[in-house]
Amino acid sequence: MNDVAPILEARGLVKSYGHVLALRGADLELYPQEILAIIGDNGAGKSTLIKALSGAIQPDEGEILLDSEPVHFRTPRDARRAGIETVYQDLAVAPSLDIASNIFLGREVRRTDPLGRVFRMLDKRTMRREAARHFAELKIGVQSITQPVEDLSGGQRQGVAVARAATWAQRVVIMDEPTAALGVKETRQVLDLISRVRERGLPVILISHDMPNVFELADRIQIMRLGRRVAVVTPQTHTMSQAVAIMTGAEAA
Numbered sequence: 001m002n003d004v005a006p007i008l009e010a011r012g013l014v015k016s017y018g019h020v021l022a023l024r025g026a027d028l029e030l031y032p033q034e035i036l037a038i039i040g041d042n043g044a045g046k047s048t049l050i051k052a053l054s055g056a057i058q059p060d061e062g063e064i065l066l067d068s069e070p071v072h073f074r075t076p077r078d079a080r081r082a083g084i085e086t087v088y089q090d091l092a093v094a095p096s097l098d099i100a101s102n103i104f105l106g107r108e109v110r111r112t113d114p115l116g117r118v119f120r121m122l123d124k125r126t127m128r129r130e131a132a133r134h135f136a137e138l139k140i141g142v143q144s145i146t147q148p149v150e151d152l153s154g155g156q157r158q159g160v161a162v163a164r165a166a167t168w169a170q171r172v173v174i175m176d177e178p179t180a181a182l183g184v185k186e187t188r189q190v191l192d193l194i195s196r197v198r199e200r201g202l203p204v205i206l207i208s209h210d211m212p213n214v215f216e217l218a219d220r221i222q223i224m225r226l227g228r229r230v231a232v233v234t235p236q237t238h239t240m241s242q243a244v245a246i247m248t249g250a251e252a253a
Contacts, residue, residue: 005068006031008172013062015048022048024227035204037214040224046207050174054086055079083170087161089177095150100131102149103164134167138196155186166197174205211240223247
């Protein structure tokens with residue numbers, strides 16, 4: 001992919017928390033319509049890296065580029081405005097609200113009059129129609145778009161979080177351990193959903209400890225250790241055991 005410019009790039013990111021150095025010059029390149037997996041042991045810097053890319057933290061040094069232009073995300077809202085959506089492990093869904101309300105959480109559609117003046121009342125019909133359309137496009141099966149999220153299975157809740165990200169992302173979707181704590185059937189549904197997000201033209205950054213899932217989905221795999229990238233491999237060039245050996249330092253990168 002050397003002849004194609006990255007959509008999202010990190011160069012030499014450094015982040016410390018007191019005496020703990022979480023990132024030690026971390027790099028990353030995400031290319032159009034690819035799934036880039038990031039793997040590494042606990043403390044390797046994976047979560048800190050994606051928090052920097054999603055605006056949740058600001059790096060102490062280094063730069064982030066979007067479409068080859070430097071960007072400075074002060075908050076997650078800045079990253080969302082730039083078209084980057086993140087699905088965290090805790091999902092950040094509102095269990096008591098229905099599916100459509102969760103899809104439009106923070107971006108609610110309000111009613112307007114014939115002159116275009118906006119009322120305070122929510123336009124629930126439009127939100128439900130649009131949410132149903134996105135769920136159909138992503139082939140997420142639910143009984144009704146008006147179901148409360150608290151009534152859904154773990155895999156369906158994950159589907160709501162992923163659908164929300166795919167609905168609003170314009171450039172990149174970041175997913176942090178999207179299959180954690182899911183059963184075999186629900187994991188399969190989420191993996192298929194991630195593939196469909198990519199098929200819609202959105203590149204995906206995937207953090208996962210599940211090596212079979214990583215090797216099934218990823219086009220490239222970035223291996224991190226001690227706060228920096230030590231290798232980038234592919235499922236065609238390396239086996240799972242080789243990737244783990246590089247990750248743990250048992251094998252040279």
